[in-house]
Amino acid sequence: MAESVGVVAETLIRWGALVLIARYVFLTVQSLSGETTIADIGVRFLANVRVSEAVAWILAGTSTFYGLRQRKLRKDTIEREHGRVQELEQALDPGRTSSTLTTRGTTRPEDK
Amino acid sequence: MENADYTVALSTVISLAGLWALWAFLYRDYCVDSFRQRMFDLRDSLFDLARSEENDLKFSDPAYGQLRSTLNGLIRFAHRVSWIQFVALILATKGPATESASYERRWSQSLKLKSAATQEHLNAMRSAAHILLLRHIVLGSPLLTLTILPAVFVMYWASKAASVLNRPLVQIDSAALSAGSL
Numbered sequence: 001m002a003e004s005v006g007v008v009a010e011t012l013i014r015w016g017a018l019v020l021i022a023r024y025v026f027l028t029v030q031s032l033s034g035e036t037t038i039a040d041i042g043v044r045f046l047a048n049v050r051v052s053e054a055v056a057w058i059l060a061g062t063s064t065f066y067g068l069r070q071r072k073l074r075k076d077t078i079e080r081e082h083g084r085v086q087e088l089e090q091a092l093d094p095g096r097t098s099s100t101l102t103t104r105g106t107t108r109p110e111d112k
Numbered sequence: 113m114e115n116a117d118y119t120v121a122l123s124t125v126i127s128l129a130g131l132w133a134l135w136a137f138l139y140r141d142y143c144v145d146s147f148r149q150r151m152f153d154l155r156d157s158l159f160d161l162a163r164s165e166e167n168d169l170k171f172s173d174p175a176y177g178q179l180r181s182t183l184n185g186l187i188r189f190a191h192r193v194s195w196i197q198f199v200a201l202i203l204a205t206k207g208p209a210t211e212s213a214s215y216e217r218r219w220s221q222s223l224k225l226k227s228a229a230t231q232e233h234l235n236a237m238r239s240a241a242h243i244l245l246l247r248h249i250v251l252g253s254p255l256l257t258l259t260i261l262p263a264v265f266v267m268y269w270a271s272k273a274a275s276v277l278n279r280p281l282v283q284i285d286s287a288a289l290s291a292g293s294l
Contacts, residue, residue: 006197014136028121093171099187107191
């Protein structure tokens with residue numbers, strides 16, 4: 001029961017925030033209705049982007065990309081080492097129990 | 113709306129959407145992975161404790177099995193732990209604590225046959241797991257992180273300051289006692 005309540009509350013918070021952001025997009029676009037076209041929007045947006053903002057966007061994008069690549073590298077390492085660790089520990093402890101995560105250290109689909 | 117206002121509004125909304133994606137997916141996944149990594153470190157310490165011949169803990173001991181299974185469960189379902197569920201659990205378990213009492217009873221019985229040093233080691237590991245769990249709950253929520261972490265930071269440095277100030281204060285007390293007894 002507690003888990004169900006938690007899952008529902010978390011889902012509401014997570015996707016409710018996205019709904020709120022979508023509303024702001026709608027309100028922004030609505031204020032332009034009847035005054036401009038999609039082509040105008042694109043041109044105006046690009047014409048008003050400052051160098052500092054562009055650099056900030058590039059930094060944010062490349063940092064996110066770097067983090068995702070590092071995460072992939074970590075999971076590849078886990079997958080490579082997983083079997084060896086399991087084998088060596090089972091040699092010492094034949095009754096070794098496992099957390100049952102995937103070989104890449106992620107949550108099993110059936111546990112989500 | 114002016115061109116500049118429009119650009120700022122659109123840019124802000126796109127940034128908000130990016131921040132949302134970062135929080136909803138990447139940050140949450142990172143918190144779970146970080147918690148699991150620390151729990152694996154703790155589980156490895158437990159394994160090394162049982163492997164070592166310097167204490168009486170064996171792989172076949174119920175205490176080892178219970179603690180390892182507990183750690184495995186926390187690792188496996190780390191993605192389901194959150195402050196909302198924690199609060200819901202607190203509210204849901206307000207009655208007689210039968211399940212937790214059963215776990216404690218089983219833990220006490222498992223520890224009984226072990227030496228005092230081994231009991232201390234295992235209890236310390238269980239406490240470490242609880243601290244990691246609470247850390248995971250707090251850091252998994254930006255709201256709790258912003259409210260609880262500053263308070264923890266202040267309390268930590270206050271206790272440090274108290275231990276540093278204790279000795280000179282005791283000396284002052286001693287001198288005051290001598291002066292007051294004359």
